[in-house]
Amino acid sequence: MLRYVTTNPGKVREAERYLRDGSVERLDFDYPEIQAAELGPIAAQGAREAYRHAGEPVLVDDAGLFVEGIDGFPGPYSSYVEETLGVERVHDIAADLDDRRAAFRCVLGYCDGEGFAASPDPVDRGDRDAAAAAGPDSESPDGNENALPVKLFEGYVPGRIVAPRGEGGFGYDPIFEHDGETFAEMDTDRKNAVSHRGRALEKFAEWYAER
Numbered sequence: 001m002l003r004y005v006t007t008n009p010g011k012v013r014e015a016e017r018y019l020r021d022g023s024v025e026r027l028d029f030d031y032p033e034i035q036a037a038e039l040g041p042i043a044a045q046g047a048r049e050a051y052r053h054a055g056e057p058v059l060v061d062d063a064g065l066f067v068e069g070i071d072g073f074p075g076p077y078s079s080y081v082e083e084t085l086g087v088e089r090v091h092d093i094a095a096d097l098d099d100r101r102a103a104f105r106c107v108l109g110y111c112d113g114e115g116f117a118a119s120p121d122p123v124d125r126g127d128r129d130a131a132a133a134a135g136p137d138s139e140s141p142d143g144n145e146n147a148l149p150v151k152l153f154e155g156y157v158p159g160r161i162v163a164p165r166g167e168g169g170f171g172y173d174p175i176f177e178h179d180g181e182t183f184a185e186m187d188t189d190r191k192n193a194v195s196h197r198g199r200a201l202e203k204f205a206e207w208y209a210e211r
């Protein structure tokens, strides 16, 4: 059974449209997130942590809002910024910018404890090689767990920051406009058709069907 690992019910609602054949179940597990400037390594390490916890194939979902005029902030810190500043303050900051373009990015990380002959290479390949070389005597209490392969799937959607509109979605959806509508004004199917998560899930579903 594949476990979709997240504490965020909004993500699950969207993912269910791609994985609803009974082969996936949500696992509400708050895996420790490393700090990194990119989503890929966070998703890769999260997938390993989640796999160690679940002992079954897992898919983790790391996402963020990248505002161009402030160098991509909050990016990988989006969750922390939503909890501390809040979505409206992020809009207020962006409202003072000349450039209000933004993008959502999503990286899905899949791990089932086995190897893949798949590409692209995991972004943290260097770390994995070092961990594998260090072997079980490595200083890590978990031996060479960092050698566990993870397959990543990415999705991206461009848009811009606007004053909050709409009741649907979750997180930053009310302030993210794509093609004239905010994500909070779209229903789940419409958001999935264009969103960062929808694109990543589509790639994953296609690959997983073959596996």
Ligand code: ITT
Pocket (backbone or CB within 6 Å): 005, 006, 007, 008, 011, 029, 030, 061, 062, 063, 064, 065, 078, 079, 080, 082, 083, 104, 169, 170, 171, 172, 173, 183, 195, 197
């Ligand atoms: P998990 O880590 O447990 O999956 P999370 O909500 O903390 O849940 P992230 O670490 O990926 O997820 O944090 C991403 C932040 O960006 C968080 O504040 C989300 O609410 C927000 N976010 C992610 N996807 C989004 C989307 O499709 N629409 C709006 N906001 C989104």
